[in-house]
Amino acid sequence: MLQEIHQQPEAVRRTLEENAGRVRDLCAEVARRDVRLVTIAGRGTSDNAAVLGRYLFEIITGIPVSLSAGSVLTMYGAWPRVDSALAIGISQSGQAQEVVEAIQRSREMGALTLGITNDPDSELARAAEHVFLLHAGPERSVAATKTYTCTLAALYSLVAGLPAVHPLGEGLVEKLTAMPDQMGDMLEMAPEIARGMERYRYMDECVVVARGLNLATAFETALKMSETGYIVARGYSAADLMHGPIASVEPGSACFLVAPPGAVLPGLRETARALGERQAEQVTLSSDPELLALATTPLRVPFAVEEVVSPLVYIVAGQLIAHSLALLRHHDPDHPRGLQKVTRTR
Missing domain, CATH: 3.40.50.10490 (Glucose-6-phosphate isomerase like protein; domain 1)
Incomplete structure (x- = not known):
């Protein structure tokens, strides 16, 4: 993996x-x-x-x-x-x-x-x-x-x-042409991500929150956590989280925020403040100083990414998060239990 x-x-x-x-x-x-x-x-x-x-x-x-x-x-x-x-x-x-x-x-x-x-x-x-x-x-x-x-x-x-x-x-x-290099830049965050995940090696459940274009990033990051780390991870739109599921957030609940620059960033700041009021553990992947200051575990992205193509870059960090957690929990991320490469359903 x-x-x-x-x-x-x-x-x-x-x-x-x-x-x-x-x-x-x-x-x-x-x-x-x-x-x-x-x-x-x-x-x-x-x-x-x-x-x-x-x-x-x-x-x-x-x-x-x-x-x-x-x-x-x-x-x-x-x-x-x-x-x-x-x-x-x-x-x-x-x-x-x-x-x-x-x-x-x-x-x-x-x-x-x-x-x-x-x-x-x-x-x-x-x-x-x-x-x-x-x-x-x-x-x-x-x-x-x-x-x-x-x-x-x-x-x-x-x-x-x-x-x-x-x-x-x-x-x-033109923005797409630059994406492979920026994905490579995100790979350089691997050591920082691995260190940050040590705090969450015993985590059994979490939510992954984003909005707009990166809702897919939240869903895919949560899926990779579930697949490889056997964590009950749920991806949410920040707006949907506020419409009920946030009631389940307690002190110490693990909440991962995917927050690149762009139109949805102000709303994600509001979500982060609401999670802070509930004393949640916030793991924040962002370049935004305000959001990073609210985080328990800030994962600072040290370069600018255009909003429209940010899902291609930020999911690399999501994959590294899932991989690090799987190893910390002593699981084999390449061969999750009970799964095969080709899943046959109708």
Whole structure:
């Protein structure tokens, strides 16, 4: 897992470069067919990538997004009308059956289809009209890391190729080009993160809080903590946390905040103050001095990251947090108990 975390900058660079032609072809088809809706199907880590995809499409392109519920198709046999949509299926293995079925049925209904996968010979690659390949190389660890960030890169490249209707989309291609280097900069925080996590080696549960674009980062960080450290970790939007779950926060409760600069930062400061009033343990990943001053364990990001691409950078720290906790708790992060690399569900 740690080796694959460190392989991410180059894997993301390859994914951006190698899919450039495929992105141009699909963007031309999206314009030709006047796509008015995007649907995205994924499970687990792929579903967390889909959450970011929703924010990117809706903010930058103005196209609404529906995240597919697998059981609608596979359990209930329903056929949502998606004939004017771009249907995206995400599966690093290309073998997630409900994702493959979603793409097959969407194509039968007349949707434009895209598969995002690390396996060019997979069922998903065969089912979709267009395919973006994740040039991540073999991923041996059960916990997905580099296939997640390569999936994000694929989604970013697609959105960057479509007309932007929001300032966050300005200069997105250039910002993406800089991301592998900034991911490498985040990797340099590994020793600091490992030291910070020593305080939480006996933690049994926690919440991971973010908002906006980095909600996916909170979800994925929590998933990695659960997978590799056997911690009951829950990801929350800062707004959703305030609508009830914060009542469960007690003195000493562990709360991880993912807080890069941007539009949602003022709200995260309010959340941090509310957690402070409840005497929570706050582990804060940020470059914001005010938030870091409120933290029990500040993890200061020593460089600036553009808000729009911050999920690609900040998740690297989330992965390092999960990996450090797993080792401190004497677990093997590469082989979580009871899990396999390819999970088969419908």
